Amino acid sequence: MNAEQPLLKVSNLSRFYGGRIGCLDVSFDLWPGEVLAIVGESGSGKTTLLNCVSSRLQAQAGRVEYRMRDGRLRALSDMGEAERRFLMRTDWGFVHQNPADGLRMTVSAGANVGERLMAVGARNYGQIRDTAVDWLERVEINTDRVDDPPRAFSGGMRQRLQIARNLVTAPRLVFMDEPTGGLDVSVQARLLDLLRGLVSDLGLAVILVTHDLAVARLLSHRMMVMKDGRVIEAGLTDRVLDDPREPYTQLLVSSILQV
Ligand SMILES: Nc1ncnc2c1ncn2[C@@H]1O[C@H](COP(=O)(O)OP(=O)(O)OP(=O)(O)O)[C@@H](O)[C@H]1O
């Protein structure tokens, strides 16, 4: 695939909840291998935007186009439901803040990872299990836990399992909504390290929602700042954090630095 062409093109995306703005007129391109952070205060529209882009939520206006593996740019709205769901199970990943939303809590850890492999056509049980075990190692889960269900795991382990489940199919685009949000600070730091390594090893494109500017700084190349559903500032992460142009971004940055 041509790295000179965007992987995803989002144009003028809007979503309302009744009369209330969820997100308004948001446009951006995402490049292969790029990590884009979406930041902003609570209620600014981050989750709404992420869900509209990933077509988990229907936007009322605008367009999302995705470059398929064959190089063609396709509008998600032109795809059938089955094709879109296939894309979500294979080429895309979605890491939820609450791991229980992205895992099957009562089936084994190995099956949680293996299921995604089967969605891309893997059939050999031994190979599926080997790959699952390999991925548990990659996310630092002791492989003697492979037959345990995630409900027997700690929060940090669950989140690492959710990451393994999402990455095992070698997706090209991963959506993350506050992936470290529910975790203790020490667990967060380790998980961020792990995520940063995986994202760079696999060359993943990521859209990462976070209210934590330190997370954006660590993981993202570029960021967008949202306020009241609109993107009010966007740019390279270091530029936005070191030299914020909008008064609102300046406030956001300085209030974090004072903590
Ligand atoms: N299901 C819903 N029904 C009605 N309004 C909603 C719904 N979901 C979100 N909203 C509204 O849309 C706006 C954006 O919410 P959203 O959840 O996208 O914000 P957010 O930036 O993700 O916030 P947080 O950091 O708290 O997760 C808010 O005004 C919110 O009240």
Ligand SMILES: [Mg+2]
């Ligand atoms: Mg949110």
